[in-house]
Amino acid sequence: MERVTAHYYIETPLEIEKAAQILAGEQSSGTFVAVPGETEELKNRFAARVENIQYLETVDEPAIPGIMTAGKKYHRANLEISWSIENFGYNLPVMISTLQGNLYELTQFTGLKLMDIEIPDSFRQHFEGPAFGVAGSRALTRVYDRPMIGTIIKPSIGMSPEQTADLVKTLVTAGIDFIKDDELMSSSANSPFAKRVEAAMRVINEHADKTGKKVMYAFNISNELDEMQRNYDTILAHGGTCAMISLNSVGLAGVKKLCDNRQLCIHGHRNGWGMLNRHPLLGIEFPAYQKLWRLVGVDQIHVNGIQNKFWESDDSVVKSIKSCQKPLLGGYNILPVVSSGQWGGQAPETYRRTQTTDLLYMAGGGILAHPQGASAGVTALKQAWEAAVNGLSIAEAVQQYPEFALSVEKFGKKA
Amino acid sequence: MERVTAHYYIETPLEIEKAAQILAGEQSSGTFVAVPGETEELKNRFAARVENIQYLETVDEPAIPGIMTAGKKYHRANLEISWSIENFGYNLPVMISTLQGNLYELTQFTGLKLMDIEIPDSFRQHFEGPAFGVAGSRALTRVYDRPMIGTIIKPSIGMSPEQTADLVKTLVTAGIDFIKDDELMSSSANSPFAKRVEAAMRVINEHADKTGKKVMYAFNISNELDEMQRNYDTILAHGGTCAMISLNSVGLAGVKKLCDNRQLCIHGHRNGWGMLNRHPLLGIEFPAYQKLWRLVGVDQIHVNGIQNKFWESDDSVVKSIKSCQKPLLGGYNILPVVSSGQWGGQAPETYRRTQTTDLLYMAGGGILAHPQGASAGVTALKQAWEAAVNGLSIAEAVQQYPEFALSVEKFGKKA
Numbered sequence: 001m002e003r004v005t006a007h008y009y010i011e012t013p014l015e016i017e018k019a020a021q022i023l024a025g026e027q028s029s030g031t032f033v034a035v036p037g038e039t040e041e042l043k044n045r046f047a048a049r050v051e052n053i054q055y056l057e058t059v060d061e062p063a064i065p066g067i068m069t070a071g072k073k074y075h076r077a078n079l080e081i082s083w084s085i086e087n088f089g090y091n092l093p094v095m096i097s098t099l100q101g102n103l104y105e106l107t108q109f110t111g112l113k114l115m116d117i118e119i120p121d122s123f124r125q126h127f128e129g130p131a132f133g134v135a136g137s138r139a140l141t142r143v144y145d146r147p148m149i150g151t152i153i154k155p156s157i158g159m160s161p162e163q164t165a166d167l168v169k170t171l172v173t174a175g176i177d178f179i180k181d182d183e184l185m186s187s188s189a190n191s192p193f194a195k196r197v198e199a200a201m202r203v204i205n206e207h208a209d210k211t212g213k214k215v216m217y218a219f220n221i222s223n224e225l226d227e228m229q230r231n232y233d234t235i236l237a238h239g240g241t242c243a244m245i246s247l248n249s250v251g252l253a254g255v256k257k258l259c260d261n262r263q264l265c266i267h268g269h270r271n272g273w274g275m276l277n278r279h280p281l282l283g284i285e286f287p288a289y290q291k292l293w294r295l296v297g298v299d300q301i302h303v304n305g306i307q308n309k310f311w312e313s314d315d316s317v318v319k320s321i322k323s324c325q326k327p328l329l330g331g332y333n334i335l336p337v338v339s340s341g342q343w344g345g346q347a348p349e350t351y352r353r354t355q356t357t358d359l360l361y362m363a364g365g366g367i368l369a370h371p372q373g374a375s376a377g378v379t380a381l382k383q384a385w386e387a388a389v390n391g392l393s394i395a396e397a398v399q400q401y402p403e404f405a406l407s408v409e410k411f412g413k414k415a
Numbered sequence: 416m417e418r419v420t421a422h423y424y425i426e427t428p429l430e431i432e433k434a435a436q437i438l439a440g441e442q443s444s445g446t447f448v449a450v451p452g453e454t455e456e457l458k459n460r461f462a463a464r465v466e467n468i469q470y471l472e473t474v475d476e477p478a479i480p481g482i483m484t485a486g487k488k489y490h491r492a493n494l495e496i497s498w499s500i501e502n503f504g505y506n507l508p509v510m511i512s513t514l515q516g517n518l519y520e521l522t523q524f525t526g527l528k529l530m531d532i533e534i535p536d537s538f539r540q541h542f543e544g545p546a547f548g549v550a551g552s553r554a555l556t557r558v559y560d561r562p563m564i565g566t567i568i569k570p571s572i573g574m575s576p577e578q579t580a581d582l583v584k585t586l587v588t589a590g591i592d593f594i595k596d597d598e599l600m601s602s603s604a605n606s607p608f609a610k611r612v613e614a615a616m617r618v619i620n621e622h623a624d625k626t627g628k629k630v631m632y633a634f635n636i637s638n639e640l641d642e643m644q645r646n647y648d649t650i651l652a653h654g655g656t657c658a659m660i661s662l663n664s665v666g667l668a669g670v671k672k673l674c675d676n677r678q679l680c681i682h683g684h685r686n687g688w689g690m691l692n693r694h695p696l697l698g699i700e701f702p703a704y705q706k707l708w709r710l711v712g713v714d715q716i717h718v719n720g721i722q723n724k725f726w727e728s729d730d731s732v733v734k735s736i737k738s739c740q741k742p743l744l745g746g747y748n749i750l751p752v753v754s755s756g757q758w759g760g761q762a763p764e765t766y767r768r769t770q771t772t773d774l775l776y777m778a779g780g781g782i783l784a785h786p787q788g789a790s791a792g793v794t795a796l797k798q799a800w801e802a803a804v805n806g807l808s809i810a811e812a813v814q815q816y817p818e819f820a821l822s823v824e825k826f827g828k829k830a
Contacts, residue, residue: 027599029570046573046603064694067726086604087572093637093664097598097686101661104689105725155444157502158461183516184442186509188461189501222508225640225672246516249508251666257640271512274519275691275698279479282697283690310520311482 002120003082006099011111016077024048052080062110063281090126111281131262132299133333141177147359150178165199172207174374180218201238218244218267248272259297268298287323294332302337309341343411344384351388380407417535418497421514426526431492439463467495477525478696505541526696546677547714548748556592562774565593580614587622589789595633616653633659633682663687674712683713702738715750724756758826759799766803795822
């Protein structure tokens with residue numbers, strides 16, 4: 001019988017072997033006393049199994065404060081635990097309750113992070129995955145030979161539909177591929193969702209009629225279910241190609257239901273992610289997280305960026321991008337969205353470390369605040385990526401590309 | 416204009432006043448440069464406002480490792496920040512993205528926890544809240560003068576529908592008020608959901624026909640949306656009164672959609688909670704969390720229990736129960752579910768500290784492992800609560816109640 005395997009990074013005051021058995025037992029039928037009529041065979045069928053233990057180190061203080069006994073030592077390890085798919089079938093919420101669930105509350109662990117999940121082949125028959133992914137996002141934006149270049153409507157909130165449309169006009173004229181709402185903005189008092197879609201799509205459609213290029217706008221549909229579906233239909237009705245959802249705020253079942261429409265590209269925003277990930281020994285790591293959303297059918301997912309303005313290290317960002325690049329069940333491609341404090345200057349390092357242009361590369365000030373205006377800003381970003389792919393250093397790229405050179409002059413000191 | 420106010424507990428290497436302004440700015444229109452046409456008035460309309468700052472202490476090491484500069488100090492404070500409801504209206508997912516969202520990722524904070532949320536009166540017009548809550552759960556179980564007594568089907572997973580029904584038979588005969596599936600169990604290879612509902616409800620309905628008392632069974636419907644609705648309808652069709660949902664695994668939009676049916680009592684399981692709460696300076700605190708689920712319409716919510724087997728302190732459990740007891744918008748009552756390592760022995764302390772019997776009190780071994788069997792086990796729990804309400808100590812209750820005395824003999828040493 002196929003099994004799902006979870007990889008954990010844990011810390012425990014117990015012997016590691018014992019802690020691993022407790023983890024497996026708590027999340028299956030393992031530790032409970034046998035009930036009358038229960039055979040050993042039946043118990044083994046549903047018991048979680050400790051597949052591997054890799055001891056790492058012992059420390060004097062627990063990773064998460066609260067449970068500390070004088071003189072105790074805390075042991076860290078990588079664990080692999082597996083479950084038969086007979087336990088939860090292809091039910092992702094129950095799989096999550098099994099692989100994570102109450103584990104974070106056990107006193108036997110002073111730290112626990114779900115690092116990765118191995119999913120068996122039969123999931124392919126039950127989950128269609130991203131309807132668009134990398135190839136579909138490229139086809140919709142007609143960008144094939146470089147990262148798609150995107151930006152966020154700022155200020156986050158406060159602009160009217162007309163002001164938004166004016167900014168969209170500037171951006172599409174400048175040659176942008178992608179625009180998105182901020183996650184704070186869905187329907188505000190002075191910018192009702194449908195009005196904003198109508199105003200923005202009028203500009204985008206006019207531009208597409210003229211040039212053949214339809215810029216992708218990720219309108220933030222996050223809401224309750226019926227309203228999300230109405231918002232989704234509004235985007236469709238106005239010829240839009242993309243909807244954004246705040247994955248953690250809406251939750252798995254809601255996101256899945258919207259993805260199942262399979263008519264719009266779904267831009268997955270991971271705001272709230274820091275709560276699930278910022279502590280090194282609590283929560284879930286991105287390689288596990290992104291697999292769940294690929295099964296759900298999200299097409300694009302945020303991964304932060306090199307030299308970002310948040311707490312995340314470059315190593316962690318690179319690991320996230322690489323996890324998106326790895327095929328899941330032979331495919332299920334998802335487009336990594338690189339954002340947070342990005343301008344062209346991070347392109348060479350991003351490419352050097354990931355060797356891919358299958359990215360949606362988001363920049364804010366780098367476009368609108370370019371000394372020669374938005375068009376030059378977009379040009380500078382395209383140049384930065386051309387230089388990156390050609391292996392040029394920033395200094396070499398500055399020699400070759402005048403717009404990029406002006407970017408470096410203006411934004412280079414921040415990096 | 417009405418405002419939503421969030422209470423945070425934060426830690427920052429910056430001056431607290433400055434950190435508070437950054438928080439407010441990041442999550443609204445505050446820090447961004449003005450765009451052409453944007454008036455100061457418009458900006459103020461959507462800007463988050465720092466309402467209050469209470470300085471707490473300064474420490475030498477950051478609460479969350481990762482960002483640490485030699486010689487830096489880290490300041491802790493309580494902050495109150497407010498937003499106009501014009502920013503997000505009555506859209507809970509976008510409200511969550513605004514009040515939590517990217518905040519956890521800011522380098523300016525080495526710790527951030529959302530402690531509580533103040534919600535203005537107008538939310539009453541947009542959210543119906545729990546369809547059953549405390550009074551509805553009591554009416555369905557016909558228990559009015561004490562906590563409802565419940566138990567969980569164990570082992571968590573592995574029993575067939577017939578085995579489950581046999582155990583249900585033992586439990587309903589013993590006089591139990593409430594039974595629930597484990598969160599690991601929804602539909603397993605040897606216990607398909609509909610078969611289990613059919614088998615368990617046959618026993619429960621027979622018992623109800625005979626005695627007039629219909630025991631509430633919380634079947635775990637957690638799944639994708641359509642399947643959850645099918646499961647919900649299956650419970651209804653078999654005369655069931657309750658459905659359980661793993662709140663964090665399913666997510667807000669999915670849970671809300673199911674609650675909106677308003678025909679079954681919704682038992683909210685909070686597994687995964689430790690990830691959101693276990694660190695003292697990361698995530699969300701229960702008083703904030705339970706308000707969101709009350710708005711969504713969850714009727715019963717887990718709060719852990721006194722002397723529980725998890726990491727949570729008694730003080731934290733009491734705070735959680737009290738937060739459920741406080742009216743929200745003048746009502747929106749939710750039933751706290753006390754569980755984890757409970758038997759009658761914790762009843763006196765639970766009552767002493769909360770002064771309420773509006774509880775669903777869950778016990779496992781305390782019932783089935785009672786020396787005189789399950790009936791005596793349920794009786795012992797009812798006695799424990801009678802003693803608790805009458806202000807008896809455990810020693811006094813042992814004198815008066817023989818079944819409870821046997822409980823104390825068997826389980827008392829564990830406490």
